[in-house]
Amino acid sequence: MRLNLSLVPSPVQIMRDLLGPEKTYVVGGILRDSLLASFPTPMQTIEVVKGNDWDLATPIRPREVLSRLRKAGITAVPIGIEHGTVAAIFSGVQYEITTFRNDLEYRDGRHPIVQFADSIEEDLKRRDFTVNALALDLESGELIDLFNGIEDLRARQIRTVGDPECRFREDYLRMLRAARFAGKLHGTIETVTFLAIRKNAPWIRHVSAERIREEILKLLAYEKPSHGFELMHECGLLHYVLPELEAGFGVLQNRFHSHDVARHILLSVDAVSHKYPFYRFVTLLHDLGKVPAKRFLERKGDYVFYSHQYISKRMGKQIMRRLRFSNKEIEQSTSIVENHMYNLKPDLSQSATRRFLRKLGRENVDGFLRMRMADRKGNLLNNEGYEKGIFHFLRNLRKIDRDEDALKVRDLKISGYDLIEMGLKPGPIFSTILDQLLEEVLDDPSLNDRAWLLARANEFAAEFKQTGKITVTERAANRDDDEDEEGEENDQSQ
Structure with a gap:
């Protein structure tokens, strides 16, 4: 098998020449992915390259690589020189060049003692899986x-290079990578490799949360990540990586659902576009609370999952903290999960839509809608297409955006500085007054008028100075604001 060398970009050819006369090879995922794209064509020459990550391997030691590149005027950075890796940068694009090496003793299930090698054969022997142990001769193709x-x-099929237990002891994360790559290929894990993972799955507990998070997000960027999670379940990894999802396997729902909790979640994840791995992760969390929330309701003669969205929110926050997501990502995710059962009625009022947007966050609408539609697709008993209420909600949303209706306190045409000018001292009363003003503006956007807001705030200020409090208008309960606790009966979509 060969690759058409005319497909090799000019920077790679330049580096091949600079690093000569010793042979330079292309290694890494670009070969695997290009081969995969060429199947099942029986041709012996690869005519299409899949990807842009051109990683190179050379017998030249890293400091000499740096010296040659810099003498040629190429920006070169030592990004892991103790492991033999140098980055060359051409027009903002980074190419990694790594010296052939043997990985000797692994001290902690991740970091090896490195010994530089002299042949590509020695270098390939240290690779994790056979599908990643490929090299392209840049002279012959x-x-x-x-x-x-x-x-x-x-x-x-995913198979380790050599003894799987040795490979996994070198880096415990490789067990999770096996499931990820099998998910990418929509394939299998070779039997001996699979059994080694099942035997040694507890080792994954010694891998840092950040590395596990990145593997999960990479899996979520593939076309059908559910396959990778199913393999993690079968080989015992999921119990240690995402025990909350593992608990959902075998937990049947009710007559409105086609699958158990875990498989419904995974079908929903698949239904979100692979272009949005973070929203897929949010979808992974949305129904985890159904396991502890499940109970049998006599009057319905079936199981219900009331308030599972709040339990899912709490569980999701714990998972994301454990996996070291940022506070901003956690806030975004928990808002979407908490509100995913909101009742999108076909006749939802404008004021109810504004109040929901205030609660959800306008910035979270895209993720909410993607997850909501995927949640419906994840139930195979649902064959009626999209929720009718979504189209009405989108019409309301477009009008609210067009009219620039206030949704947050900062959107009001008044601020805390105006309250100071009224003689009030900064404190909790500021939030109370501004929140009350926003409540009134949410009902009637035309009230977001500076003159009206100042007059109304003056009334509150005068009342506070006289009584030490203000009268807060309690809103009457509105069915528009309800969450769809019985949505499964009304719309088999949740």
Whole structure:
């Protein structure tokens, strides 16, 4: 098998020449993905390259690589020189060049003692899986495949290079990577490799949360991540990586659902576009609370999951903190999960829409809608298409955006500085007054008028100075504001 060398970009050709006369090879995922894209065509020459990550391997030691590149006027940065890796930058694009090496003893299930090597054969022996142990000879265009990686790719099978237990002891994360790559290929994990993962799955607890998070997000960027999560469930990894999702397997729902809790979640995840891995992660969390919320209701003769969205919110926050997501990401996710059961009635009023947007956050609408539609698609008993209420909600949303209606306190045409000028001292009363003004503006956007707001705020200020409090108008309960606790009966969509 060979690759058409005319497909190799000019920066790679320049580096090949600079690093000569020693041979330079292309290694890494670009070969795997290009081969995968070429199947099942029986041609012996790859004519299409899939990806842009051109990683190179050379026998030249890293400091010499740096010296040669810099003498040629190429920006070169040592990004992992103790492991032999140098980055060359051409027009803002980074290319990694790594010296052939042997990985000797692994001290902590991740970091090896490195010994530089002299041949590509030695370098390929240290790779994790056969499908990743490929190299392209940049002089001949021939692919070097010492471990039948091409056949494993053709069979869509993940197999370790050598003894799987040795490979996994070197880096425990490789067990999770096996499930991820099998998910990418929509394939299988070879039997001996699979059994080694099942035996040693508890090792994954020693991997940092950040590395596990990144593996999950990479899996979520593939076309059908549910396959990777199913493999994690089958080989025992999910119990340690996402025990909350593992608990949903076998937990049946009710007559309105086609699958158990976990598989409904995974079908919903698949239904979100692979372009949005973060929203897929949010969808992964949305129904986790159904497991502890499940109870049998005699009057319905079936199981219900009331308030599961709040339990899911709490569980999701714990998971995201454990996996070291940022506070901003946690806030965004929990808002979407908490509100995913909101009743999008076909006749939802403008004021109810504004109040919901205030609660959800206008910035979270895109994620909410993607998850909401995916949640419906994740129930195979649902064959009626999109919720009718979504289209009405979108019409309301467009009008609110067009009219620039106030949704938050900062949107009001008045601020705390105006309250100071009224003789009030900064404190909790500021929030009370501004929140009350926003409540009135949410009902009637025309009230977001500076003159009216100042007059109304003066009334509150005068009352506070006289009584030490203000009269807050309690809103009457409005069915528009309800969450769709019985949505499964009304619309088999949740």
